[in-house]
Amino acid sequence: MNIYLADGPSEESFDDILPSFTLGEIYSPEILAKKMFFTLDALAALKLQRFRDHIHRITGEGLLINHGKLTRRGVRSIADQTAIAGKKAETWSAHVAGKAFDISLTREAGKYTNAYLYNAAKDHGWGAVGRYQTFIHVDNRDLWGGKQITWGENVNGK
Numbered sequence: 001m002n003i004y005l006a007d008g009p010s011e012e013s014f015d016d017i018l019p020s021f022t023l024g025e026i027y028s029p030e031i032l033a034k035k036m037f038f039t040l041d042a043l044a045a046l047k048l049q050r051f052r053d054h055i056h057r058i059t060g061e062g063l064l065i066n067h068g069k070l071t072r073r074g075v076r077s078i079a080d081q082t083a084i085a086g087k088k089a090e091t092w093s094a095h096v097a098g099k100a101f102d103i104s105l106t107r108e109a110g111k112y113t114n115a116y117l118y119n120a121a122k123d124h125g126w127g128a129v130g131r132y133q134t135f136i137h138v139d140n141r142d143l144w145g146g147k148q149i150t151w152g153e154n155v156n157g158k
């Protein structure tokens, strides 16, 4: 399927840009229903596919974004963001900008844990990397002053 991307130069084939992912893994239900595919940022998408390939080469595992009941881990609409963060919270999010993904390994084994994924994401040059108990957040925000933003270094869990 061909889609326009947020900062893309032209119409692009989703399957060419993100060959390992389905639309449902990337977009929240409201975006899928309204076909707001342009909400995905082109550079973030390319970085995500490169990161998945890199992780797969090393660990043999894939990356999970939206799966099962977790349907808002990738690109979100403003309504999705409000549902997650609450009405009083900031509605802007890198997820709404189409630049952020909450990801986990398809399977944790040996040294290939959530902590490993966090460090690999930092090395991969994502603009921001956050660690949570069962997933990590990565986004492709600009590195203002060349400084990567990280948080959650000391989260307990694997």
Ligand SMILES: [Zn+2]
Pocket: 095, 100, 101, 102, 137, 138
């Ligand atoms: Zn996130």
